[in-house]
Amino acid sequence: MTGTRSTARIGLLVAAWIVRLVAIILVIATFNFVLVRAAPGDPAMVMAGQSGAADPKILDDLRKEYGLDKPYLVQLGTHLARVLTLDLGYSYRQRRPVLDLILERLPATLLLTLTAFCLALLIGTTLGALAGLVAGSIADTVFTVLSLLLYATPVFWLGLMLVLVFSVTLGWLPPFGYETINAKHTAIERIFDIMKHMIMPVISLAAIYLAIYARLMRSSIIEVSHQDFIKTARAKGLARPRIVVSHMLRNALVPVVTVAGMQAGALVGGAVVIETVFAWPGLGRLTFEAVLQRDYPVLLGIFLILSVIVIALNLVTDLIYRLIDPRMTTEAA
Amino acid sequence: MNRREFTAAMLAASAAIPLGITRAAGQPKGGTLNTIIQPEPPILVTAFNQQQPTLTLGGKIYESLLKYGADLKPLPGMAQSWEVSPDGLTYTFKLFPGITFHDGKPMTSEDVVFSCMKVLTETHPRARQNFARVASAEAPDPLTVVFKLKQPFAPFLGCFDCTSAPIVPKHIYEGTEFRKNPMNDKAIGTGPFKLKEWVRGSHVHLVRHDGYYRKDQPYLDEIIYRIIPDSASRALALENGTVQLVQWSDVEFFDVQRFKSQKNLAYTTKGYEYFAPHQWLEMNNRVAPMNDKRFRQAVMHLIDRDAMNKRVYFGNAKVATGPISSKTKFYDPKVKRYDFSVEKAITLLDEMGLKPGANGKRAEIKYLVPPYGEVYQRAGEFFRQSFSKAGIDLVLVGTDMAGWADKVGNWDYEMTQNLLYQLGDPALGVARTYISSNIKKGILFSNTQGYSNPEVDRLFEEAAVALDEAKRQELYSKVQQILVEEVPVAWTLELEYPIIYDKAFKEIVTTGIGSHETFGSVYKS
């Protein structure tokens, strides 16, 4: 129960997570590799084909460059060895190292997904908690209907509707992009500019998760409010606000945090569509372009990185979970 | 015309062109041009990648020896004059003095020879074929380049635009692995603009090259190419003035009409003469029923190409009559015309014995949708509906770029749509699609449909080496008649891509390569 012991536990936990991460990375790398090779189409052909007219020499060169002439097992071995040294390969289509390509897109994606994630979690749990506390009231019904509607809305369509209303009709918000290019803004103006560009993509991406977390929080609050220790708290003579804050919220958050961690993957997936709708220069768009161009190294790299991000988000939620629930520190990972 | 007269005529011609070096001051300097690049190019070095966006952007950075006017006649580029020996085998170019690369080093004839004979023959598929005809290239002095051909090649003078023969610095590339040279990121050329910054996924920022050899040029301070993958967003950007220039398919065809009427914008379809994008429904001639001429003729009757132009391309095209674009040299309109007639098509189909089956269908054909955007999708849908009228079921097959390139290149398809550039001369841009010697498995934009006719082969070959214009016209007219009768592919439309720009900008379109041009002479009033 002492500080050093729990610090040591967290350290051990993180170490365990890293082992797990490496294992998962290797499996995913293998999985991706196999999948991508199973696809029809010859990558050398694509790269050359783009040039206007291919010729066998160029194709041969490319095959050699990428080792496409070697047996699959050798390719896989080389691939895994590279992955472990953080060398995600070289994109012959983009003619740049994959890691560079990903790293320059990563901040935009992280900005978008993390903002959406935090916003959804914050607003969702707040609204859900409020609705749960007044369960059965008109406000709760309105909330339930709205969250059900949001939950059923396709993300990309929501984005389009926002563009239709706020950009096309009202002209309030920029319909695409990350910032006003070459605007020669000061640092502060630039931040505001980026924020303005973020509003619609973040809302579109966050909406569905907001609905999910809110609904979850609502039912969680209702469930907690029926538990014995709430009765104990009432029997102690605690006032309702105190019961809510000090006994209900934290207990109700436990399942929400668990689900939030599990939704991280879906959130990153949603970013692909949203980045396409809003021309957001992030990893999602890079993914889509890479799929269309069958850019093998880029695809493999993106999948690894996204998996790492998801696992990292899982780790964060897991740590939060442990922070909230002391039982978890001593029990199974 | 003897050699001196020829040179003089050329010089005179060049002087008459508004873009000539003699044209002096008067234009206001400064200003920023915001435009669009779509999709984002993988690299800016045009010697290594010839996708349309690479060329548009690289055209500002890399120059070549010549330019071509709307009539596709050569104009001075970095070469101020040139002469051709009467036997059509020796080409001598004189360079402008004082040309420097963006890193400050001088550009000399050595760089030209190195670029054409060492770099491009390795990295540029189209240039490789052109320069394969060269027996020797020499640099007798820093300002003179001499090419000696193995045999006459009529369109050789058409091989020196900045997209076909960009000049790269020898001092950077010599002895290196060209494609992996780290300096590729810097994109060092001789053009009026140089690369300042490239934020991937966002924009490419070009600024003026102060050491540019043409006096006072460039007039603009900077050009910013924005990367906006979403076409609706691109249209909006033009509309609200975020960008002042769009080219190629930056705005969708259905948007063009709207911009034509916008007062502050100028609209033109000029500047595509060199490319003359020519579109057709490609049919694999090896596979039944497309192996029957009558079926292919029926296809020509089935496609209402006017309607297609209106609905799919929103009038931004002209109906094509045959293999050579009406914008390209040696076009002959006097060929067989296929009117839109389902009856005629059905007659032809009945004649060849392709009768409706029990389900009312005559045939089921797979149509590979080219993965290059919505218009191609719509066109596929249009074909499908057109064919359904004659009981032919077109099944659209979606694919990615790799899959499409692989399947078409390896002849593993039944029908698809294709779009090729004419490149200013039938010998460069047309023959490749129809001659038997270009049936090369695995190679895209070759004679992938597998059409073969010895007569057509002979006519194209003779026309390529003939030096006399009239003789060439005769040969090409003949080849057009044969091809239109045999319908190796179903030509649909000559696309007329627009260039739309803010009227404050002048001299945007000055040559036959339009938006790929250097923009050194563009100025903001």
Add this chain to the structure above:
Amino acid sequence: MTNPSVQDKASVLSVEKLSIALPEGGDRPFAVEDVSFAIGRNEVVCLVGESGSGKSMIAHAILSLLPKGVDIVSGAVKVVGQDTAALDRRALRRLRGGKAAMIFQEPLSSLNPLKRVGEQIEETILTHQQPVPPAAAIKARVQELLTQVGLPNPSLLANSYPFELSGGQRQRVMIAIATANQPELLIADEPTTALDVTTQRQILRLIDDLRRERGMGVLLITHDFGVVADVADRVVVLRHGKVVEHGSVEQVLRNPRDPYTRELIDAVPKAHVKSRESASHATPLLDVVELRKTFRVKRGWLQPPREVVAADGISLTLHQGETLAVVGESGSGKSTLGRMIMRLTEPDSGAIRLGDQDLRLLRGEALRQARRGLQIIFQDPFSSLDPRQKVGDAVARGPMAYGTARDEAMAQARQLLARVGLTPSAADRYPHEFSGGQRQRICIARALALRPKVLIADEAVSALDVSVQAQVLALLAELRREMQLAMIFITHDLRIAAEIADRVIVLQHGRIVEEGPTAAVFTNPREAYTRDLLDAIPGRRFFDQPNFARQREALA
């Protein structure tokens, strides 16, 4: 104080003609009807009744903690002279946890799992003491309370979370919370039902000590007349929400006037050892040799698993017609023993000989065939029947699995159902149409359908109300005689063991601490642990010695 009908002016609680309505669609209109009783200072009143009698409702009504939709429709509750219905929210909050406190049955779920124990106690003090005492004083008070409820090392304990404590410790914490503000009334709603007998005894003693020290009035709700006999001054017996009997312990327990009360008291197993001559045969039917089992609980990555020894070399024999009781507190390994014999849990080592076969060595079809001779009845009659299977099928399925024709098996099933006291038409109905006792009868019929040699009853009557419990036990005894069954009766309740068993095995931490004929073990236990267990049997002395007059001080 002796006359319960007199409303004592000094009473800390008076319930007058209380009626509580149930929401529509309930099985009866009123949860509680016209209930009156009072508790004076320093007095313990027990509210006794079987499940569904409405006793918990009354407890909740006292502090206005009734669930939504359940309301007091008439009558009044006065706590320390204040009519709770007339109080506003604030005053009500001051009352709760202040003058009147409450503890509940399940101490784990009654404590907030995410808060340290100390904080949960502090909270009560903070809420009720004005002005708020300084932090140090509160800390000291928490330590004091924890010490008072008999918890060792209070400073470490205050920093612990509920899940780190044992059941008894948790209930002590609950008591510390309840008594933090010196209440005049303590309501304890089945406070020991979830605990082992020895712990139950300690908790009851603690409550009684605190009562005496502080002069609190205590309302103790229980279903166990043994507990009543041990601690109560007065008893209120409830049935279907109505008071059927009300009086002093001696009066009600010795001379119940109401037939229902009498029935209940008679049904309480009295731990009277009925002398039986154990039929000793030369060769045992079942011979269990040196069974060992250690459970390894994984505790996540890189942590060694926690080991729990459930069986540490257990050997036992069972003869035909004999009933062997296996007793022990929770965690002693008694259920694991039963499950190992049934091969539902795999032992680590040892032998289970049934006839001439070692069950432990059998696999697949041989095991299936051998299982016929062994059957089991589980504790929870609700989860031991497939809700989607008709009762007849449930009984007939066993014989059918061994080749009996369906018609024949169904006919047998009907007979068996009749034998265990159900109508044969029960065969065509689903389990949810039956009460707990009836279900347990179905389970017995199912187990007997295969004509087993050995029947294992794993806490088979623990979940039943005492009156039903007596009926089921009687049925089992009958069947045993009739069918010459050998039976292993696993139970935590020594009273039941005494009633039914020929021999007893006492288990502690997976080890047999004492073994012998029931009479010998109960009257003359050799081991201290056995003695503790026997001492802890609630109400034992009261019922054992007809002249035993309860002297409450004796508990101390």
Add this chain to the structure above:
Amino acid sequence: MDAVKAFLRHPSGMAGFVLLIIVLIVAITAPVLFPVSPWEMSGTPFTPPGEDGMWLGGDTLGRDVAAGVAHGARVSLLIGIASALAAMTIGVMIGAISGYFGGKVDLVLMRVTELFQTVPAFILAILLVATFSPSLLTIILTIGAVSWPPLARLTRAEFLRLRGREFVEAALCQGESTARIVLGHILPNAISPILVVVSLTVATAILLESALSFMGLGDPNLMSWGFMIGAGRTVIRQAWWMSVFPGLAILVTVLAINLFGEGLSDVLNPRVSRRRA
């Protein structure tokens, strides 16, 4: 049939059911309501709603949006249901094996399940469809392949819970075979929460299909709602109706299925539904 009665009294569940019936009717009667192919370019491009006999307007090629929405219902429901069934087949099989046998099998299968849950499902779907080229079959299989993990986990949890239940142990003691125990006792008791999740999987499958089509990875021969929105996206300025109506169709259908599924869940297994989002 208490469940049916209880469902009839469940207001939101019934609302979902009625909406779903309407969508089903539209899907079934689409060829009658709109006998001409939804691909037929019968009108002028960009006809606004109400004009030219097209209540919901015309698209870029002059095709009737209303016909597309009606015919799209067939595609969306077909893909939604088929992929949910595919997911169920995979998920229940894996979950059942994992839950019943436990031990190392369980460990391996659950690691695989976790892996599938870790990889962003939509990106995996994009990759799978792009890899094996979009067609009705590949889309259904792909959506099935990325949607099964929750079903596997649920089935496993149910099997674990039920395997430890005393009636299952009693069946074991009564000598019933493994197959009978799984099929006769465990599966029937696990089936209602599984069915609820399958019904909700239909909704997510429809959303997934629409997102894939929107990204241009749908079957080009099928007029699906996602495809229509994708086609309408670039012309949102000229023809808002091209993207608004198919989007509403998705919204209503998914909402209906969710309401229906939740109603079902409340009625069939209150225990599970309280835990679910």
